[in-house]
Amino acid sequence: xxxxxxxxxxxxxxxxxxxxxxxxxxxxxxxxxxxxxxxxxxxxxxxxxxxxxxxxxxxxxxxxxxxxxxxxxxxxxxxxxxxxxxxxxxxxxxxxxxxxxxxxxxxxxxxxxxxxxxxxxxxxxxxxxxxxxxxxxxxxx
Amino acid sequence: xxxxxxxxxxxxxxxxxxxxxxxxxxxxxxxxxxxxxxxxxxxxxxxxxxxxxxxxxxxxxxxxxxxxxxxxxxxxxxxxxxxxxxxxxxxxxxxxxxxxxxxxxxxxxxxxxxxxxxxxxxxxxxxxxxxxxxxxxxxxx
DNA sequence: CGGGATCCATACAGATACTG
DNA sequence: CAGTATCTGTATGGATCCCG
Numbered sequence: 366x367x368x369x370x371x372x373x374x375x376x377x378x379x380x381x382x383x384x385x386x387x388x389x390x391x392x393x394x395x396x397x398x399x400x401x402x403x404x405x406x407x408x409x410x411x412x413x414x415x416x417x418x419x420x421x422x423x424x425x426x427x428x429x430x431x432x433x434x435x436x437x438x439x440x441x442x443x444x445x446x447x448x449x450x451x452x453x454x455x456x457x458x459x460x461x462x463x464x465x466x467x468x469x470x471x472x473x474x475x476x477x478x479x480x481x482x483x484x485x486x487x488x489x490x491x492x493x494x495x496x497x498x499x500x501x502x503x504x505x506x
Numbered sequence: 507x508x509x510x511x512x513x514x515x516x517x518x519x520x521x522x523x524x525x526x527x528x529x530x531x532x533x534x535x536x537x538x539x540x541x542x543x544x545x546x547x548x549x550x551x552x553x554x555x556x557x558x559x560x561x562x563x564x565x566x567x568x569x570x571x572x573x574x575x576x577x578x579x580x581x582x583x584x585x586x587x588x589x590x591x592x593x594x595x596x597x598x599x600x601x602x603x604x605x606x607x608x609x610x611x612x613x614x615x616x617x618x619x620x621x622x623x624x625x626x627x628x629x630x631x632x633x634x635x636x637x638x639x640x641x642x643x644x645x646x647x
Numbered sequence: 648c649g650g651g652a653t654c655c656a657t658a659c660a661g662a663t664a665c666t667g
Numbered sequence: 668c669a670g671t672a673t674c675t676g677t678a679t680g681g682a683t684c685c686c687g
Contacts, residue, residue, distance in 0.1 A: 388617075388620040388621045388623075388624035388625065389543070389544070389547070389616075389617045389620045389621070389624075390540060390544075391620065391624045391627075391628065392616065392617075392619070392620035392623075392624055393537075393538075393540045393543055393544075393620075394540065396534075396537075396538075396616070397534075397537075397538040397539070397540060398538070398659090398660095399531060399534045399535065399538060402530070402534055403530070403531075403534075406530070416668085416669090417668070417669055417670075418668070418669080428660075428661055428662075429669080429670070430660080430661075430662090430670090430671085430672095431659095431660065431661080432670095433669080433670060433671080434660095441630075441631050441634050441635070442627045442630060442631050443626070443627060443630035443631070443634075444627070449669095452668095453667090453668090454667095454668040454669075455667085455668065455669065455670090456668075456669085457668085457669060457670085464623060464626070464627070467619070467623070468619060468623070470615075470619075471612060471615040471616045471618075471619045472616070474611075474612040474615055475530075475533065475537070475612045475613070475616065476530045476533075477612075478533070478608070478609060478611075478612045479529040479530045479532065479533035479534075480529050480530070482529075482533075482605060482608070482609070483529035483530075483532045483533055484529065485584070485605070486532075486583045486584060486585070486605075487532065489582075489583060489584035490582050490583050490584070493582050493584075494582070539679090539680095541680095557648085557649090558648075558649055558650075559648070559649080569680070569681055569682075570649080570650070571650090571651090571680075571681070571682085572679090572680060572681080573650095574649080574650055574651080575679095575680090577650095590649095593648095594648090594687090595648040595649075595687095596648060596649065596650095596687080597648075597649085598648085598649060598650085
């Protein structure tokens with residue numbers, strides 16, 4: 366998730382930082398947020414850099430807060446480069462770093478899987494829900 | 507996420523179901539939960555089926571509630587097969603469906619990326635945090 | 648053993664308002 | 668334009684109890 370500061374610390378306080386050595390956990394904590402993945406995917410498509418507003422426009426539904434938060438998170442992780450033009454009004458350009466681009470590869474594979482399978486999954490899911498929902502269930506009196 | 511019923515409905519009520527057609531969103535809503543991914547990965551490694559307790563043991567830190575919830579979610583999506591032996595005590599075996607196995611492929615790619623890059627990322631992240639934290643910041647008076 | 652139901656803490660995400 | 672700050676609702680995930 367695009368947590369601003371130190372998620373691990375928070376978790377550590379809870380006493381359940383079970384296996385911090387597992388890198389997959391760490392990655393999923395970041396990829397888990399849909400915006401992180403969408404952002405990487407969006408930037409990996411772009412030829413050059415993209416500005417804040419362009420990104421916001423490309424990611425329908427994201428709030429400026431979430432976008433900024435995700436951007437800072439990716440920047441801190443070294444997956445994103447931020448370039449500021451100190452004009453007025455200022456212009457800020459974002460682009461993936463090499464590492465960021467490399468992350469886009471498995472992410473694209475995931476997206477392809479999603480595009481190939483999610484329709485079936487939704488249908489399956491709905492069918493199951495209908496079955497158990499409309500079969501023998503008595504609604505509230 | 508392993509939402510029991512209909513996450514889309516909840517979002518729809520909020521009025522911001524921006525682009526429900528995007529399957530990547532849908533997938534990430536499920537993969538986003540770290541347990542979903544871990545579960546698929548764990549089961550894809552297993553030769554045959556695994557029982558509830560074995561799964562719980564393999565996923566350090568998961569609560570039985572989250573495990574059960576994730577299992578139900580995957581089952582409803584048709585990614586998981588559930589087989590009950592009506593003995594006493596009962597035994598329940600889980601294994602991935604074909605589609606579930608196919609999901610494991612891109613997920614494994616993601617894990618490999620994580621194992622190759624997360625250490626660097628963490629270091630980078632920590633270095634940046636240290637820099638901005640101890641450099642020029644005046645703490646509260 | 649394999650869960651379902653319930654209660655509860657919180658951290659994640661949205662809306663809004665303010666700055667340079 | 669490009670954010671930061673605050674306030675708050677709510678879904679998520681954990682703990683616990685209980686049942687077959």
